Amino acid sequence: MRDNDSAQALAAAVRAAYDAGTPIEIVGGGTRRALGRQPTGAPLSVAGHVGIVEYDPAEFVVTVRAGTPIAALEEILGQERQALAVDVPRLDATSTIGGALAIGLTGPSRPYSGALRDAVLGVRIVSGTGEILRFGGQVLKNVAGFDVARLMVGAYGTLGLLLDASLRLTRRAEVEEVRDLVLDWPAAHAALRRWEGALPVTGACYVGGTLHVRLAGREERVAAARRIVGGETGKPAFFTDMRDLRGPFFAPSDDLWRLLVPSGAPWEPETLIDWAGTQRLWRLSGDPGPVFQYAARWRGQAMRLMGGDRSQGPWAPIAPATMALMGRIKAAMDPRAILNRGRLYPDW
Structure with a gap:
């Protein structure tokens, strides 16, 4: 697998969009664009941000860049008889780790191995202001900021542009x-x-x-x-x-x-x-x-x-108190609502 760290270039692109107040659509493999609402904004591709940041099979943790195809990561893990700890959906060979985390769906193993967010130990993201932030850790005992890291899972890219994720692994079944x-x-x-x-x-x-x-x-x-x-x-x-x-x-x-x-x-x-x-x-x-x-x-x-x-949105109505709390989180992470604007809710 090739290795390419585009974090600084991606952060610069988000920072420029923040300064101009122009929305951007975060695109990885593009296989999940039909899920959620239709976002507005110029496409910003993370597909070139690929590679393994750190992998120690003895720790059963891998840190991988968000543009990495799931299939390519699984091939590497398979050489050590390991696998991702949960079923991670993909729609074709180009589906990326970042896209899977952004949508947050978990496959049939959910009742037995936990949700996809349960396998996330930490993330590195670009906030809506263009700042690179890290939440969580790379080992099981380091859980500082763990809840913030898990907020990224299922946020449809509206809280931050995912750069890297540290994921829990398991042994591959015989x-x-x-x-x-x-x-x-x-x-x-x-x-x-x-x-x-x-x-x-x-x-x-x-x-x-x-x-x-x-x-x-x-x-x-x-x-x-x-x-x-x-x-x-x-x-x-x-x-x-x-x-x-x-x-x-x-x-x-x-x-x-x-x-x-x-x-x-x-x-x-x-x-x-x-x-x-x-x-x-x-x-x-x-x-x-x-x-x-x-x-x-x-x-x-x-x-x-x-x-x-x-355009009508895929979700049932949300209680006002819950929506207000979610709005405060959105405002803290993406104050000008430039990231995947409209993907979750019209005002986001």
Whole structure:
């Protein structure tokens, strides 16, 4: 992998935009530009800011520049039989670490390995004034500013331009396989509850009357789990497609809504159940009222993941107090609202 540190040039570009009061759109691989609102501003590419800053396999931590393609990083980690600690979605080979962190989505491993923000130990960013700032650390015991670092995850680039990130790693599983079981949702949910914490499950998704279960770990433990789970051998690519938002369910014909609800919430037609029950993907065109009503009934959250009129925004209304707090954070990090203006909210 080539190594190129463009931090100073990127900071200078942001500083010039701040002085002029002109917005900029932060672009990495460009594979996630359809998520969130349509931002305004001149594109500023971080794709050339690539490379490994620091990697000690014994510490299970890597510090990587934001423009680095996820695939290139995983190739390097694989040489040490290591991997990122969570499923990091990518839409094609050009998807970058910075883009993944900015959007903040986590793949099917979420209930078992934690969220993407949980794997972030520290970041280096360019603030909206063009200042280079560092939050967090590069080792597990150094957690100063850890919460600030995690704020960058899922902020859609509106709080800072990500330069580098220190990420937690894990050992790569010896073996991995998928089991498919034909069940109704109540039976599938009951089975997942029985297996929770007892079996090496790293993914569980229910769609079209079939429960897909991913087992991963040491060979003997996976073999023992296979006998308990039963079912038929499934396709290994199923969970890769789920992670990367590919496959028939993600066809662009309808709006695709993402809901976070309790795992015991009932199944709805045209719904895919992921994260062992807590994430629901719902295909629905037109009025989003049923989605928001379902989320409110189960005290959950809802957002449009794909499709729809991007100018209307993908999120359900936010409580005024929460919005005010978020606005204060935005003002502190990007006082002239030049970073990805409009990507999250119209005034941002």
